Amino acid sequence: MVKSGRMxxxxxxxxxxxxxxxxxxxxxxxxxxxEVLLGLLRRSDFKSESTQDVCVSVLHGLSHGGLRFKGLARAAGAVEVLMQVEKTGSERTKEKVRRIFNMMTETRMEKEDVNWEEVLEDSGSTPCRFGGGKDGLSTNA
Known part of the structure; x- marks a missing residue:
């Protein structure tokens, strides 16, 4: 539907x-x-500035997918297209482009509050048991 240009x-x-x-x-x-959205931005013949902004908003929503989005965006040449949009777009659009760039360049390291050494040491002392609770499983299961 986007490719057709209607509505x-x-x-x-x-x-x-x-x-x-x-x-x-x-x-x-x-x-x-x-790829379709980036192609639309590449054309850059929007009837209104708000249409370009919404197109970038869609990409911004898609960028919250981490590695999958990064791979798809790089393969479609997103960096060049978004750099051009950042030069010509409204302030609101420019901010969204910067957020997309941040999502594409950041490396997410989830902080864990688990001490894995302690978990591994304790794992040998408490075996899992089945059939101990009223539902057929023990609390360890």
Whole structure:
């Protein structure tokens, strides 16, 4: 629908909402949505500034997918396209582009509050047992 150019702004608004849900994000990744959206930005013949902003908003929603988005975006040449949009877009659009760049360049290291050495040391002393509780499983299961 985006490629057809019909009702472009309305379709982009729907995609923007979908991009912020995990299922919608996966569906757009699987259907080549990142490449289509970047192609739309590459054309840059938007009827309004708000349409460009919504297109970038969809990409921003899709960027919350971590490594999958990074791979799809790099393969589609996102850096060059988004750099051009950052030069010509509104302040609001520029901010979203910067957020996308941050998502693409950051390396996420989840901080764990688990002391794995302690867990491994203790694991040998408490075996898992089945059949101990009233539901058929012990608390260790």
């Amino acid at each position: 472009e702004s309305r379709v982009l608004l729907i995609l923007c909402n979908l991009a912020w849900s995990p299922d919608g994000r996966h569906a757009m990744w699987d259907s080549g949505g990142v």
